[in-house]
Amino acid sequence: MERELATLDKGAQCCSWNYCGQRFAVGYDDGSVAVHDSDSSFSRSSKFKVHADGIMNIVWIPPEFGDAIACICIDGTLSLWEEVGEDAHSVSWKQCKVFESSTSRVLDVQFGLPTRYLKMVAAYSDGLVKVYELLDLLELNKWQLQAEFQNVVDSVSIFGKPTCITASVAWSPRRGESQQSRFALGFNSDLSQFNSCKIWEFEEAHQRWVPAAELAFPADTDDRVHALAWAPNIGRPFEVIAVASCKGIAIWHVWLNSGTDGRLSTEKVVLLSGHDNETWQLEWDVSGMTLASTGGDGLVRLWQSNLNGVWQEQASLDCSGGQQ
Numbered sequence: 001m002e003r004e005l006a007t008l009d010k011g012a013q014c015c016s017w018n019y020c021g022q023r024f025a026v027g028y029d030d031g032s033v034a035v036h037d038s039d040s041s042f043s044r045s046s047k048f049k050v051h052a053d054g055i056m057n058i059v060w061i062p063p064e065f066g067d068a069i070a071c072i073c074i075d076g077t078l079s080l081w082e083e084v085g086e087d088a089h090s091v092s093w094k095q096c097k098v099f100e101s102s103t104s105r106v107l108d109v110q111f112g113l114p115t116r117y118l119k120m121v122a123a124y125s126d127g128l129v130k131v132y133e134l135l136d137l138l139e140l141n142k143w144q145l146q147a148e149f150q151n152v153v154d155s156v157s158i159f160g161k162p163t164c165i166t167a168s169v170a171w172s173p174r175r176g177e178s179q180q181s182r183f184a185l186g187f188n189s190d191l192s193q194f195n196s197c198k199i200w201e202f203e204e205a206h207q208r209w210v211p212a213a214e215l216a217f218p219a220d221t222d223d224r225v226h227a228l229a230w231a232p233n234i235g236r237p238f239e240v241i242a243v244a245s246c247k248g249i250a251i252w253h254v255w256l257n258s259g260t261d262g263r264l265s266t267e268k269v270v271l272l273s274g275h276d277n278e279t280w281q282l283e284w285d286v287s288g289m290t291l292a293s294t295g296g297d298g299l300v301r302l303w304q305s306n307l308n309g310v311w312q313e314q315a316s317l318d319c320s321g322g323q324q
Helices: none
Strands: 012-017 023-028 032-037 043-049 055-060 068-073 078-085 091-099 106-111 119-124 128-134 143-150 164-171 182-189 198-203 208-214 227-230 239-245 248-255 265-272 279-284 290-295 299-305 311-318
Touching: 012 055, 023 055, 032 055, 043 091, 055 106, 068 106, 106 164, 119 164, 119 182, 143 208, 182 227, 182 239, 208 265, 239 279, 239 290, 248 279, 248 290, 265 311
Parallel strands: 164 227, 227 279
Antiparallel strands: 012 023, 023 032, 032 043, 055 068, 068 078, 078 091, 106 119, 119 128, 128 143, 164 182, 182 198, 198 208, 227 239, 239 248, 248 265, 279 290, 290 299, 299 311
């Protein structure tokens, strides 16, 4: 039985739930952000102006660092905002940091699970990837650029710089100090070498990021990546990553024990038919067993695999909330 949680104002462009699902933030085309809370029946608790341009994406910072969000505007500006206040009746949102670039736009940003430092990876419209670290866990304005590189296996000088329309980033959800930092990244650009989803791994010995796997066959490396999602792992001997391109939604298995060449073993287990048009977004449930996808056909589709590993569409929801 479905019920309406909240009514959003006209001009809403994006929406993001926080980690515990008790509140969500909505970005609007006038550059403002509204926050809704469950303890007030998801009515709006705050609304504040972020930028003159519309909000394209909102990402919550891990809850260990308080209530804070990253906002990406249509012009590519990235800013961080933190909720402050003495009590629930006197809260407000303040800007902590603005990441500016005169030559490119931020297309996507995601935060890794905290280990020693909180890491943030940002993907830019020129194919550049920047990884930042938070130096002081109590000060969200003190970020340091840890690394920057291009989403290619070979030297970027061979290909030149691309023009990227969108990008999609997903960190490995594995926790623990002993776990290596990894994230997956793919672009939708005019240069095929940048597009294919690649897993980047931090090499502690040399303090650098290296490509550990490419989730594409040679014939598919020119596919533009529209969305990707790394599934939570509740005991599988392999990781599961979903990658959406114009051909559909590919489900990949990834074994994290590197081979003799330092690369991770991968297997493409199925290509789901996906949506009639472009897939916009992919999200896993907390168990990593159900995948939700949205796309240009106006539907939300739910996918699961059975005990034999066969993937099937379990349900689809239309924009009005009806089930098909």
